[in-house]
Amino acid sequence: MTTPIEAQAKIAELSKLINHHNNLYYQEDRTEITDFEFDKLLEELIQLEKQFPEYLEPDSPSQRVGGTITKEFETAEHEYRMLSLGNTYSEEELIAFDERVAKGLGHRNYEYFCELKFDGVAISLVYEKGRLVRAVTRGDGTRGDVVTENIKTIRNIPLHVKGKDMPDKFEVRGEIFLPRKEFDKINQERDSQGEPLLANPRNAASGTVKMQDSSVVAKRRLNCYFYQLLSDELAVNQHDEAIRLLEKWGFNVSPTYTKCSGIKEVLGYIESWKEKRFELPLDTDGVVLKINDNDQREELGFTAKIPRWAIAYKYKAESAESQLLSITYQVGRTGAITPVANLSPVHLAGTTVKRASLHNANEIERLGLHEGDTVFVEKGGEIIPKITGVNLYKRKTGALPIKYIDHCPECSTPLERKEGEAKHFCPNYVSCPPQILGRIEHFVHKRAMDIDSLGTERIRTLIDQGYISNPADIYELENIRDQLLGLEMSQDQYEKTDDGILYISLTKAFFALTEGLSLTAIQKFCDSQIETPLTEVLNNFQTFIRNSHKKVAQNVATILKLQEALHQSNLPQMEDYLPVSVVLSLLTGNRITLDKLIEAARHQGTVHAILLKLDLSLNSEQEERIKKLKANTFQEGVISNMIEGINASKNQPFEKVLFALGIRNIGENTAQILAKHFKNIDNLKSADAEALLAVNGVGDTLVSSIQDYFSKNENLSIISRLKEKGLHFEIHEAEKILQSNTLEGKKILASGKLNHFKRDEIIDFIEANGGQYLKAVSKSLDFIIEGEDMGPSKKEKAEKLGIKMISEEEFLSMMSKTDLI
Ligand SMILES: NC(=O)c1ccc[n+]([C@@H]2O[C@H](COP(=O)([O-])OP(=O)(O)OC[C@H]3O[C@@H](n4cnc5c(N)ncnc54)[C@H](O)[C@@H]3O)[C@@H](O)[C@H]2O)c1
Numbered sequence: 061m062t063t064p065i066e067a068q069a070k071i072a073e074l075s076k077l078i079n080h081h082n083n084l085y086y087q088e089d090r091t092e093i094t095d096f097e098f099d100k101l102l103e104e105l106i107q108l109e110k111q112f113p114e115y116l117e118p119d120s121p122s123q124r125v126g127g128t129i130t131k132e133f134e135t136a137e138h139e140y141r142m143l144s145l146g147n148t149y150s151e152e153e154l155i156a157f158d159e160r161v162a163k164g165l166g167h168r169n170y171e172y173f174c175e176l177k178f179d180g181v182a183i184s185l186v187y188e189k190g191r192l193v194r195a196v197t198r199g200d201g202t203r204g205d206v207v208t209e210n211i212k213t214i215r216n217i218p219l220h221v222k223g224k225d226m227p228d229k230f231e232v233r234g235e236i237f238l239p240r241k242e243f244d245k246i247n248q249e250r251d252s253q254g255e256p257l258l259a260n261p262r263n264a265a266s267g268t269v270k271m272q273d274s275s276v277v278a279k280r281r282l283n284c285y286f287y288q289l290l291s292d293e294l295a296v297n298q299h300d301e302a303i304r305l306l307e308k309w310g311f312n313v314s315p316t317y318t319k320c321s322g323i324k325e326v327l328g329y330i331e332s333w334k335e336k337r338f339e340l341p342l343d344t345d346g347v348v349l350k351i352n353d354n355d356q357r358e359e360l361g362f363t364a365k366i367p368r369w370a371i372a373y374k375y376k377a378e379s380a381e382s383q384l385l386s387i388t389y390q391v392g393r394t395g396a397i398t399p400v401a402n403l404s405p406v407h408l409a410g411t412t413v414k415r416a417s418l419h420n421a422n423e424i425e426r427l428g429l430h431e432g433d434t435v436f437v438e439k440g441g442e443i444i445p446k447i448t449g450v451n452l453y454k455r456k457t458g459a460l461p462i463k464y465i466d467h468c469p470e471c472s473t474p475l476e477r478k479e480g481e482a483k484h485f486c487p488n489y490v491s492c493p494p495q496i497l498g499r500i501e502h503f504v505h506k507r508a509m510d511i512d513s514l515g516t517e518r519i520r521t522l523i524d525q526g527y528i529s530n531p532a533d534i535y536e537l538e539n540i541r542d543q544l545l546g547l548e549m550s551q552d553q554y555e556k557t558d559d560g561i562l563y564i565s566l567t568k569a570f571f572a573l574t575e576g577l578s579l580t581a582i583q584k585f586c587d588s589q590i591e592t593p594l595t596e597v598l599n600n601f602q603t604f605i606r607n608s609h610k611k612v613a614q615n616v617a618t619i620l621k622l623q624e625a626l627h628q629s630n631l632p633q634m635e636d637y638l639p640v641s642v643v644l645s646l647l648t649g650n651r652i653t654l655d656k657l658i659e660a661a662r663h664q665g666t667v668h669a670i671l672l673k674l675d676l677s678l679n680s681e682q683e684e685r686i687k688k689l690k691a692n693t694f695q696e697g698v699i700s701n702m703i704e705g706i707n708a709s710k711n712q713p714f715e716k717v718l719f720a721l722g723i724r725n726i727g728e729n730t731a732q733i734l735a736k737h738f739k740n741i742d743n744l745k746s747a748d749a750e751a752l753l754a755v756n757g758v759g760d761t762l763v764s765s766i767q768d769y770f771s772k773n774e775n776l777s778i779i780s781r782l783k784e785k786g787l788h789f790e791i792h793e794a795e796k797i798l799q800s801n802t803l804e805g806k807k808i809l810a811s812g813k814l815n816h817f818k819r820d821e822i823i824d825f826i827e828a829n830g831g832q833y834l835k836a837v838s839k840s841l842d843f844i845i846e847g848e849d850m851g852p853s854k855k856e857k858a859e860k861l862g863i864k865m866i867s868e869e870e871f872l873s874m875m876s877k878t879d880l881i
C-alpha cells in the first residue's frame with residue numbers, strides 16, 4: 061500500500077517528469093522515451109490522483125492538454141476548445157470504455173465512427189464565407205499559435221471552398237503530416253549535405269508548421285487529413301454526414317473511416333488495420349473511435365482534458381525475438397561510427413527486419429549484448445527497428461560480451477571519443493574513405509560544381525581504388541582514363557562486418573558458383589527467400605537447382621561444398637551475404653588456402669582488389685567465373701561522359717566554387733555574399749577578422765572556420781591545383797558590370813516557369829540591370845514576373861496584396877529585349 065506521504069511525493073515526481081517530456085515533445089519536437097513509456101507514466105499519475113484526490117493539483121499534467129503556445133507567433137483563442145484524447149493499449153480497457161458510454165447514455169443504441177489515428181500535428185482552420193481566414197495550432201487547448209501563412213503553403217489545404225449546405229462560418233480540424241516518402245527524401249538530402257537527420261515524420265511536421273519562414277514550409281510537402289467539422293449552424297447531426305460534407309466541399313479526408321454498430325465491430329476494424337496501416341502513405345499509431353451522433357456526444361460531455369465520447373486505441377509496438385548474427389560498424393561522412401546489428405530475419409510491423417541500429421557503444425553496454433544473443437526487436441513509430449533487450453535464458457554458455465572496435469573499419473586509424481560524446485569518431489579527416497566521399501559528394505553536388513556524371517557509386521569506386529582523395533584529383537582523371545577502363549563499380553553487392561571482412565550478396569555468389577542459371581532467375585529466387593534464414597536458403601537453393609534441370613549434379617555439389625566451407629571457416633554469419641573469401645576459395649579451386657584468402661580479403665573493398673593483392677595465376681575458366689562475381693565495370697562510354705561533366709564544371713562561377721570547397725559554415729547563401737564582397741579567393745584568404753566581420757551576416761564562428769580552412773596547407777594546395785585546372789576563383793567580369801539601370805530601385809520576383817531564363821539567370825539579369833530580386837511575396841514588391849504554372853498560393857497572396865503581375869513577354873519588352881520574344 062502506498063502511504064499518503066509517498067503518494068504525494070510520487071505525484072510530484074511524476075508530474076515533473078511528464079512536464080519535462082511534454083516540453084520536449086511539444087516545444088522542441090524531440091523525445092527521450094517512447095509514447096508507450098510516456099503513456100504509462102501518465103496512467104500511473106492518473107491512478108494515484110484517483111486514489112489520493114487530495115493531492116490532485118489543478119495544473120497537473122493529467123488535467124491539461126500537453127502543448128503550449130510559443131513566443132514566435134501571434135495567438136488566438138479557440139472558439140471550441142481543442143482537447144486531447146484518452147488512450148488505451150488494451151482491448152479490455154476499450155470494452156470498459158464502451159461500458160461507460162452505455163452507462164452514460166442509459167442504452168446501447170449508438171454507433172461508433174472509426175478511423176485511423178494519424179501521427180502528425182493538430183490544426184484548426186476557420187473559414188468565413190468559404191474563405192480560409194485563420195489557422196491555429198492546438199496550443200494549450202484554449203489558445204494556439206496563429207500559423208495561417210505557413211498553412212497556406214500546404215497544397216491540399218483549400219484557401220477557398222464552395223458548396224451546398226455550407227454555413228457562413230465554420231471550423232475544420234485536421235492532422236498535418238509529412239508523408240513518409242517526403243520524409244525519406246528530406247533525410248536523404250540532409251544526409252548528402254552532411255546535415256543532422258530528422259528523427260521521425262511527426263516531429264518534422266510539427267517543427268515545420270512552427271517555422272518562421274513560410275517559403276521553407278512550402279518546400280516541405282506537408283499534407284493534411286481532416287477529421288472534424290464544427291459550426292453553430294450545421295445542417296447535419298451525425299459525424300459521418302459532416303465528414304461527407306467535408307469531402308464534398310473539397311477537404312482531404314482519409315478514406316480509412318467506417319461506421320461500426322458496436323464495440324465488437326470496432327475491435328474487428330482495429331484488427332483489420334493492424335498490419336495494413338503500414339501500407340498507408342503516412343505514419344499512424346492507432347485507431348480513434350468516436351460516438352457518431354452529436355446529441356449523444358453532448359450528453360456524454362467532457363472531462364477537463366478529453367471528451368467522454370471518444371478514445372484512441374493505440375497499437376503497441378510489435379516485438380519479436382531474433383538472433384544477433386554480427387555487428388557492422390558504419391563510418392559516416394563526418395567520421396562518426398554507428399554500430400548496426402545484423403539479425404536473423406523476423407517479421408515485424410509489416411516488414412522483414414534483418415538489421416537494427418545500435419546507436420553507439422553505450423547502447424551496446426546498456427543492453428549488455430553478448431555474441432550470438434537472442435534479442436527482442438521492436439518497431440514502433442520510428443522507421444529503424446531497435447533492440448529493446450536480451451533474452452538471457454537463451455544466452456549460449458561461454459558467449460563473450462561484444463567488444464567495441466577500437467580501430468576504424470574503413471582505414472584502420474585508432475578511434476577517438478570526445479568527452480561527453482556518445483559516438484566514436486575516426487579522426488583521419490584527410491584519408492578515411494567515407495569522409496573523403498562526403499566531401500567530394502558535396503563538391504560535385506548540383507548546387508555546387510554540378511557534376512552529375514559523378515554519382516555516389518562512381519565516386520566511391522574511384523576513392524576505394526585510390527584514384528581520388530580530394531576535389532583536385534577529379535580534374536586529373538582525364539590523364540589516366542586508360543587505367544579506369546574495367547574498374548569494378550557498384551559496391552551494393554558488398555557488405556562488411558566488424559573487422560572489415562568482406563561479404564558478397566547471395567545473388568552474385570550463387571551466380572558465380574553455378575553454371576547455366578541466369579542472374580535474373582537467381583535474383584528472383586533470392587527475392588523469394590527474404591524471410592528465410594540463410595541456412596535454409598542454402599538448402600532451398602539446391603531444390604531450386606534441381607527444378608531448373610541445369611547441370612544439377614555439378615551445381616548441387618558446389619553448394620554442398622559451400623556449406624561445408626562456410627561451416628569450417630567459422631566466419632560470422634550475415635543474412636543475404638556470404639564471405640567473399642569462402643566463395644573465392646571455391647572458385648579458385650583451392651589454389652590458395654582459405655586462411656590466406658581471409659587474410660587477403662581483410663580491409664579490401666572488392667573482389668578486384670583482393671585479386672590484385674594476391675596476384676594468383678588463374679586459368680581462363682576460373683577467370684570467367686570470378687568475373688561473374690564482379691560488379692559492373694567502367695566502360696568507355698561511362699568514362700567519356702564522366703570526363704565531359706568534369707570539364708563542363710570548370711565554367712561554374714566563383715560563388716559555386718567557393719560553396720563547393722566545403723568550408724565549414726559556408727552555405728550557398730554565405731558563399732554568394734562572400735564572393736560578391738571579396739571578388740576573389742585571395743582577397744578572402746587575406747581578409748582579417750575585422751574585414752570579415754564587416755560583411756553582413758558573418759559572425760565569429762564563420763571567421764574562425766574561414767581562418768582555420770586557409771591555415772591548412774593541404775587546402776591551399778588543393779586550391780592552387782584547382783586554379784591551375786582553370787576553375788573560377790574570382791567573380792566573372794560580367795557580374796561586376798551593370799548592364800543597365802533600367803530596373804534601378806525596383807523590387808522584383810519571378811514565379812513559375814520562365815522560357816528565357818533559368819532561376820539563377822533571371823536573378824542575375826535583374827541584378828545586372830540595377831534591380832533587386834526578392835525571394836518571397838511581400839508588399840514591398842514592385843511587380844511579379846508571372847511564368848507558367850505560378851503556384852496558386854503565391855498568386856493568391858499577390859492578388860490579395862494588389863501586386864502588379866506581368867508576363868515574361870511584357871518583362872522582355874520592358875527591357876527592350878524584344879529580340880528574344
Ligand atoms: N514520447 C514522449 O516523450 C511524449 C511526450 C508527450 C506526448 N507524447 C505522446 O503524445 C500523445 C499525447 O498527445 P495528445 O494530447 O496530443 O493526444 P493524442 O495525440 O494522443 O490525441 C489527440 C490528437 O489526436 C490527433 N488525431 C489524429 N488522428 C485523429 C483522428 N482521426 N480523429 C481525431 N483526432 C485525431 C488530433 O490531432 C488530436 O489532437 C500521446 O500519444 C503520447 O504518447 C509522447
Ligand SMILES: [Zn+2]
Pocket residue numbers: 391468469470471472473486487488492493
Ligand atoms: Zn577511418
